[in-house]
Structures are given as structure tokens and as C-alpha cells.
Amino acid sequence: MLTHWSRTLIRTARHVPAEAEVPSHQLMLRAGLIRKLGSGVYSYLPLGLRSLQKVSAIIRDEMNKAGAIEILMPTLQPMELWEKTGRREAYGDNLFVVKDRHGRTQALGPTHEEIVCDLVGGYLESYRDLPVTLYQIQTKFRDEYRPRFGVLRSREFQMKDAYSFHMDLDSLTETYDRQYQAYCNIFKRCGLPFEIVEAEAGPIGGSASHEFMVPSPTGEDLILKSDKGNYAANVEKCEIAPRPRNPEDINADPTGKLEKVHTPDCPGIEDVCKFFKKNLGSKLKTANMLKTLVCQSDDGQWVIGIVRGNHDLNEGKLRNASGNTQLALADETEARKAGFAIGFVGPQVAVGRDDVQLIVDADAAVGNFWVTGSNEVDHHVKHFNWKRDVLDHDVKVQVADIRNAMAGDLSPQNDGGILEETKGIEIGHVFKLGDKYTKSLNIEALTKDNQRVNPLMGCYGIGVNRIIASAIEQESGHDEQGIIWPKAIAPYTILITPIKYTGRVAEVCDQIAADLDALGIDILLDDRDERPGVKFKDADLIGIPWRITVGDKGLEQGHVELKARDGSIDDKVALDQIVTAITSAIGLRA
RNA sequence: CGGGGCGUAGCUCAGCUUGGUAGAGCACCUGUUUUGGGAACAGGAAGUCGCAUGUUCAAAUCAUGUCGCCCCGACCA
Numbered sequence: 001m002l003t004h005w006s007r008t009l010i011r012t013a014r015h016v017p018a019e020a021e022v023p024s025h026q027l028m029l030r031a032g033l034i035r036k037l038g039s040g041v042y043s044y045l046p047l048g049l050r051s052l053q054k055v056s057a058i059i060r061d062e063m064n065k066a067g068a069i070e071i072l073m074p075t076l077q078p079m080e081l082w083e084k085t086g087r088r089e090a091y092g093d094n095l096f097v098v099k100d101r102h103g104r105t106q107a108l109g110p111t112h113e114e115i116v117c118d119l120v121g122g123y124l125e126s127y128r129d130l131p132v133t134l135y136q137i138q139t140k141f142r143d144e145y146r147p148r149f150g151v152l153r154s155r156e157f158q159m160k161d162a163y164s165f166h167m168d169l170d171s172l173t174e175t176y177d178r179q180y181q182a183y184c185n186i187f188k189r190c191g192l193p194f195e196i197v198e199a200e201a202g203p204i205g206g207s208a209s210h211e212f213m214v215p216s217p218t219g220e221d222l223i224l225k226s227d228k229g230n231y232a233a234n235v236e237k238c239e240i241a242p243r244p245r246n247p248e249d250i251n252a253d254p255t256g257k258l259e260k261v262h263t264p265d266c267p268g269i270e271d272v273c274k275f276f277k278k279n280l281g282s283k284l285k286t287a288n289m290l291k292t293l294v295c296q297s298d299d300g301q302w303v304i305g306i307v308r309g310n311h312d313l314n315e316g317k318l319r320n321a322s323g324n325t326q327l328a329l330a331d332e333t334e335a336r337k338a339g340f341a342i343g344f345v346g347p348q349v350a351v352g353r354d355d356v357q358l359i360v361d362a363d364a365a366v367g368n369f370w371v372t373g374s375n376e377v378d379h380h381v382k383h384f385n386w387k388r389d390v391l392d393h394d395v396k397v398q399v400a401d402i403r404n405a406m407a408g409d410l411s412p413q414n415d416g417g418i419l420e421e422t423k424g425i426e427i428g429h430v431f432k433l434g435d436k437y438t439k440s441l442n443i444e445a446l447t448k449d450n451q452r453v454n455p456l457m458g459c460y461g462i463g464v465n466r467i468i469a470s471a472i473e474q475e476s477g478h479d480e481q482g483i484i485w486p487k488a489i490a491p492y493t494i495l496i497t498p499i500k501y502t503g504r505v506a507e508v509c510d511q512i513a514a515d516l517d518a519l520g521i522d523i524l525l526d527d528r529d530e531r532p533g534v535k536f537k538d539a540d541l542i543g544i545p546w547r548i549t550v551g552d553k554g555l556e557q558g559h560v561e562l563k564a565r566d567g568s569i570d571d572k573v574a575l576d577q578i579v580t581a582i583t584s585a586i587g588l589r590a
Numbered sequence: 591c592g593g594g595g596c597g598u599a600g601c602u603c604a605g606c607u608u609g610g611u612a613g614a615g616c617a618c619c620u621g622u623u624u625u626g627g628g629a630a631c632a633g634g635a636a637g638u639c640g641c642a643u644g645u646u647c648a649a650a651u652c653a654u655g656u657c658g659c660c661c662c663g664a665c666c667a
Contacts, residue, residue: 014616015602019660039659268665291665329664343665499626533627551626
């Protein structure tokens with residue numbers, strides 16, 4: 001396809017709205033790929049849309065090869081389905097909710113497990129109908145708490161989601177593996193470096209799950225990798241090798257008399273340490289504090305997680321350890337009402353109350369010099385001791401792994417590997433869901449021996465716009481001048497830049513464009529009446545992989561110039577050789 | 591949801607403290623000269639100063655409210 005620059009909508013900009021913080025967001029705005037309409041809501045302009053379409057085409061190709069069937073499901077979804085699966089609650093405020101004129105509540109779909117179950121359930125009769133894998137590429141909605149980084153975290157976005165149905169686990173595993181492989185193919189074809197990590201299934205629910213991540217400092221996911229190269233996981237999921245621990249440690253003797261310290265306006269771990277240093281001249285380390293976090297399950301049960309001051313609570317781990325299916329940090333006001341001096345809570349708060357469950361991380365359940373909250377505003381205690389201050393008061397303490405893994409921890413492979421931290425952008429996620437949805441929505445199929453069973457499900461998502469943003473975000477995806485597109489997903493493959501689009505130069509440009517067009521190559525021809533410098537700057541900014549420059553000087557000597565945006569080619573090419581040069585650069589058979 | 595900041599031309603921002611003619615750069619239009627890495631000159635078009643109410647002879651400017659946008663925020667930095 002041939003597009004004339006002057007006839008399409010490409011508006012480049014030197015300045016960027018101040019709100020764009022990360023390279024991909026800035027460049028997508030500057031190069032005229034997107035335009036913001038509202039918080040986390042973007043229009044796609046021609047260049048951006050063409051990239052999206054190229055990515056979508058790759059996804060479709062690989063999905064079809066993997067045996068998935070394309071459909072299109074509604075965005076507007078009846079709320080009853082979400083209530084049946086319990087996900088209205090689980091998704092919480094992230095679910096976009098709208099009311100129709102009759103006052104009925106509907107959801108704008110952030111994902112389609114409920115809908116695809118309803119769809120498949122309507123037709124599914126027996127094991128002969130399975131397995132089946134359905135997919136769609138469609139706009140999804142999430143009422144993000146904080147939309148950010150342009151298209152990386154937006155409220156409206158394109159997603160490829162696929163769902164598979166199976167009679168047994170072997171079949172599910174087979175499809176899961178096929179999708180997993182298809183994902184590898186897709187991201188590779190899109191020119192993205194990616195890593196695969198073990199993941200927590202999140203509000204989708206289910207068992208096995210992997211995330212596909214593009215390593216990037218902009219990423220909002222923290223990944224831990226073993227330095228032995230045999231384990232990688234999202235911090236939400238990452239386990240830690242059993243920490244050497246003597247169960248007697250929690251019964252260790254006190255380090256001193258329990259002493260109350262006045263710590264005005266110091267609700268934070270760091271605040272307390274600074275206060276100790278400044279006002280008491282003692283070098284209190286965060287590792288010597290106990291962090292006491294008040295959580296509440298959906299049925300109102302108080303669960304208190306305790307980790308060391310330099311560790312972070314992992315809510316998922318705490319939820320599992322507590323035996324709840326839902327658990328979140330407690331609402332501050334409610335917690336205060338229930339007698340928790342938020343900011344100054346310590347484990348002793350459980351003494352004398354039978355409505356709290358105390359769960360302590362292995363690293364915190366030891367004898368040590370501890371400073372922790374005194375359960376009284378503006379006060380902490382030092383020389384806290386588990387035995388004297390908690391256990392001897394008949395309080396039950398459960399010890400578990402409830403903290404986030406961090407760099408330096410031992411790999412759960414237990415082979416001496418040390419975990420390292422990196423950040424990543426999540427571009428794909430595959431799950432084995434099991435029968436969570438088919439059960440709650442009562443989807444059944446008959447087995448060979450005439451038994452009714454709930455089929456097993458898998459689900460497989462890809463963030464289409466995130467692929468584009470992370471392609472630009474990656475190190476080789478941009479430089480000072482602008483975008484450097486991976487070949488396969490660039491809006492155009494070739495940019496033809498005439499120094500001046502008139503006379504013989506224009507004729508040559510048109511001829512080259514026609515020749516390449518005939519080969520099925522997509523071309524952008526910069527026919528604008530602009531100075532050469534402007535065209536070159538814009539060319540670098542929008543990052544088309546190959547640029548053919550045609551000018552009078554070159555033509556006098558019978559050549560044009562071929563330049564690759566990534567710097568790999570910068571040649572003068574004889575006019576009659578340019579088509580061959582291009583096809584060989586692209587890897588096409590001429 | 592809490593805290594902070596910002597809404598003035600398509601974009602970046604000044605003007606607001608101390609109320610009195612609406613400003614600059616980039617972009618845009620016309621003309622002339624230019625033309626191989628974001629040209630120069632001359633002229634021009636473009637803003638109900640987010641919206642509402644109030645104070646005032648007079649409001650972009652002060653007050654209140656409201657909407658939008660951005661950043662930060664949970665014993666997390």
C-alpha cells in the first residue's frame with residue numbers, strides 16, 4: 001500500500017504535553033500515534049492504528065495456527081453474570097459499571113470468562129464438542145485506580161483474549177502449551193525481548209499461570225529471577241526457599257524490659273527509625289522493627305500480618321495462610337473503630353481479644369531486639385518479646401511465609417540460587433482456570449459414559465496496545481531522535497523522502513513507490529512541501545525501518561540513498577538496484 | 591478515597607501576588623527570499639482565560655463551589 005504523507009493525518013510535534021513521563025508515551029504523542037481524549041483514554045491516529053493492525057494480524061495468524069477460532073463478544077455485559085461468579089465483588093472498583101435507561105446495571109467488560117461460558121454453555125452438549133478454543137480481539141474497559149504511562153495503563157484498551165474448554169486436565173494442558181508456544185511466536189515476531197515468569201492468578205482465579213514480560217524500568221511488575229536461571233516469578237507469586245529456622249526461636253528470652261517510647265507523629269517504620277536516631281541517639285534499623293498490618297476478610301474477620309520492618313507483606317500469601325478467599329488491608333476508619341491504632345499497632349494487640357488471627361512471617365517470628373507499635377497513638381515499645389508479650393498470654397500465633405521475596409533471598413528451587421530483581425511490562429498472561437467458572441455458571445457436558453461434568457477452562461490474554469508501547473519503550477525501540485520500530489510492527493515498512501517533490505525527483509519517487517507497491521510492500525511517501533531538514537527530523541521521529549532518500553545530486557550520479565532507521569544500512573544505491581536492495585533488506589524474494 | 595499541583599490559542603508556557611486594552615515561542619494561513627538535518631523577513635488568523643456563583647464601577651487576576659487533568663499517598667520509597 002502507498003500512502004502520501006500530505007493526504008493522511010500525521011501531525012508530529014516538537015513539544016510534548018508535560019504529563020508524559022516515559023519514553024513510549026512521549027514518543028507516541030510526538031510522533032502522532034495517539035491523542036489523548038481523557039484520563040487513560042486515547043484515540044489512535046493512522047500511524048498508531050496501522051501498528052495496532054500489524055500486531056493484531058500477527059496475533060490472528062498465530063492464534064489460527066494454534067487452532068483457536070475467532071469470535072466477537074459484547075462489551076456490554078449483564079451484571080447478573082458477574083454476580084453469579086462472585087467477580088463483581090472480586091473485581092471491585094476496577095469494574096466499569098453503567099446503568100441503562102431501565103435502571104439495569106451492566107458492566108463494560110474487562111474480560112470475558114462469564115460471557116464465553118454463557119455462549120459455550122448454550123451449545124455444549126457432549127465431550128464430542130470439546131476441546132474448543134475461542135478468541136477475540138476487542139476493546140476492554142477497566143476503571144483503573146490510576147491510569148498512567150499513556151497506553152501502558154489505560155482505562156480503555158485492546159486485548160486479545162482466548163478461552164479454551166476441555167473434558168480433562170491433559171487436554172487443558174495440551175492447549176495451554178500450544179497457547180504458550182503461540183505467545184512465544186507472537187512476541188518474537190513483534191520484535192520484543194520477553195521473559196516468562198510464574199504468576200499469581202489474581203481475580204481471574206485458577207491454578208497454573210505464566211506471565212510474559214518485557215523487561216523495562218517502566219514496568220509496573222516486579223520480577224524475581226534466580227541467578228541460576230531456572231526460576232522466575234512475579235513478586236506477587238514468588239516463593240522463598242524455606243528459611244533455616246528453629247521453632248524454639250519464638251520462645252527466646254527478652255532482650256530487656258518492655259519499654260514504652262513516645263514517638264509523636266511517627267506512624268511509619270522510617271519515621272520511627274529517624275526519630276530514634278535524632279532524639280534518642282540510637283541507630284534503630286528497620287530490620288529491628290515489626291511491621292503490623294491489619295487486614296480484614298470479606299466476612300469481617302480481622303487478620304493481622306506481621307513482617308520485619310524492612311520486608312513487605314504479600315497479601316496473596318497472607319490470604320492463603322489465613323484460609324480466606326478474600327482478604328485486603330483493612331479500611332483505616334473501620335480498623336480504628338475496632339480498636340486498632342493504625343500506625344502504632346503491635347502484635348500485643350491480640351492479647352485479650354478473640355476476634356483476631358495473628359500470622360507472623362518466619363523472619364519476624366524470632367527472638368531479637370524488636371521495636372514495634374504500642375497500640376496507642378504516638379507510642380512504640382522496645383524490647384518486644386514474643387513469648388513474654390504474646391505467647392504467655394494464651395494468644396495463638398501462626399508462622400508462615402507471608403512476605404514478598406526480595407533481591408538476595410534464596411530461590412525456591414532450593415539449589416543455592418539467589419533471587420535478583422527486575423521490572424517488567426506484562427504483555428501476556430496464560431492461565432489454567434479449571435472449573436471455577438463452568439461450575440459457578442453451571443456449564444456441563446456429557447462424558448462417554450453419560451456423566452455430567454463441568455468442563456475445565458483455560459484463558460489466555462494479550463495486551464495489544466502494550467505490545468506497541470513496550471516495543472518503543474525497550475532500549476532498541478527508540479533513541480534521542482525518535483522511535484525505532486521493530487520491522488514487523490512498524491506502521492510502514494518504507495519511507496520515501498524526496499529532497500523536493502518536483503520534476504525528475506518526484507518521477508523517480510513515484511516510480512520506486514509503484515514498484516515496491518506492486519510487491520506488496522507498504523510505503524509512506526513524504527510528498528509535503530517542506531524543507532529537507534524537517535522531513536529528516538520527522539522521518540527519524542516516526543521511525544519507519546527503511547528510508548529511501550531521493551535528491552537531484554544523487555540522481556545526477558544515478559543513485560538514491562537507502563538508510564535503515566536502526567543504523568544498520570546507510571548506502572548509496574544505483575537507481576536500477578534500489579528495488580532489489582530493498583527486497584533483500586526486508587528479506588523478500590524479489 | 592486522602593494530600594498537593596495545574597486548567598489562559600492545536601502544543602509548551604508567561605500574565606494572577608498588587609483587579610483596569612489578552613501575551614510569547616512552536617504549529618497554522620498569505621507573500622517574498624530560501625531549500626541535503628526542525629530557514630529568514632513581512633503580514634495574518636486563532637483564546638466565552640475549564641464552568642458556575644459571588645464581591646466590585648470593573649475579575650484571567652479576589653472568594654466560594656463545581657468539573658477536568660497531573661503527581662504523590664496504605665508502618666511502601
